Amino acid sequence: MASITPEDAEALANGADLTPQAGILAQYVKDLSFENPNAPASLQGQGQPKLEVSVNVNARAGENDMYEVELRISASARGQGDQALFAVELLYAGLFRLAGAPREAIEPFLLVEAPRILFPFARRVIADAVxxxxxxxxxxxxxxxxxxxxxxxxxxxxxxEGGVVGNA
Structure with missing residues (x-):
C-alpha cells in the first residue's frame, strides 16, 4: 500500500481527487511522404506485391506532465521484377497529459497504451495516402x-540499460 504524504493528506482533506489521470490533448500528422516512382507503369502491374512495413514508437517528456508520443510507420511495396510500386512514411503523434501517475506506470503507458490509441488514426492516414x-x-x-x-x-x-521514456 502506498503511503500518503502530508501534502496529499491535506489535498484529500480539501476534496482533491488524487487519482491518476491520462488524457489525449491533440493528435496530428507531423510528416507524411508518399512516393510512386514508377507511375504510370506501376499502376498497371498484376499480381500480389511484396510489402515491407516497419513501426517505431518514440516518447518525449515535456512540461506540466505532458508527453509527446510519435508513431512512425514506413511501408513499401514491390511488384514483379522487384519494381518499386510505392513507398509511404508517416510520423503521427499525440500529445498526452499524465497527472498523478506513478513513475513506473508512465513508460508502459507511453510506449503501449498511447500508440494503441494513435494507431487506428495513423492506419487510416496510411490507407488514404496509398x-x-x-x-x-x-x-x-x-x-x-x-x-x-x-x-x-x-x-x-x-x-x-535503464530509463523511463524512450523508444519501442
Missing part, C-alpha cells in the same frame, strides 16, 4: 504494442 496514390488502400494489421514493449525491455535488460 489509395490516393492509385493503389488499393493498405490496411495494416493491428500491432501488439505490448509485445513490442516487452521485447524492448528484455533487450535493454540484456544490454544493462
Amino acid at each position: 489509395r490516393d496514390g492509385g493503389f488499393p488502400p493498405l490496411m495494416l494489421d493491428p500491432i501488439d504494442f505490448g509485445g513490442l514493449y516487452i521485447q524492448q525491455l528484455e533487450a535493454r535488460r540484456s544490454a544493462g
Whole structure:
C-alpha cells in the first residue's frame, strides 16, 4: 500500500481527487511522404506485391506532465521484377497529459497504451495516402504494442540499460 504524504493528506482533506489521470490533448500528422516512382507503369502491374512495413514508437517528456508520443510507420511495396510500386512514411503523434501517475506506470503507458490509441488514426492516414496514390488502400494489421514493449525491455535488460521514456 502506498503511503500518503502530508501534502496529499491535506489535498484529500480539501476534496482533491488524487487519482491518476491520462488524457489525449491533440493528435496530428507531423510528416507524411508518399512516393510512386514508377507511375504510370506501376499502376498497371498484376499480381500480389511484396510489402515491407516497419513501426517505431518514440516518447518525449515535456512540461506540466505532458508527453509527446510519435508513431512512425514506413511501408513499401514491390511488384514483379522487384519494381518499386510505392513507398509511404508517416510520423503521427499525440500529445498526452499524465497527472498523478506513478513513475513506473508512465513508460508502459507511453510506449503501449498511447500508440494503441494513435494507431487506428495513423492506419487510416496510411490507407488514404496509398489509395490516393492509385493503389488499393493498405490496411495494416493491428500491432501488439505490448509485445513490442516487452521485447524492448528484455533487450535493454540484456544490454544493462535503464530509463523511463524512450523508444519501442
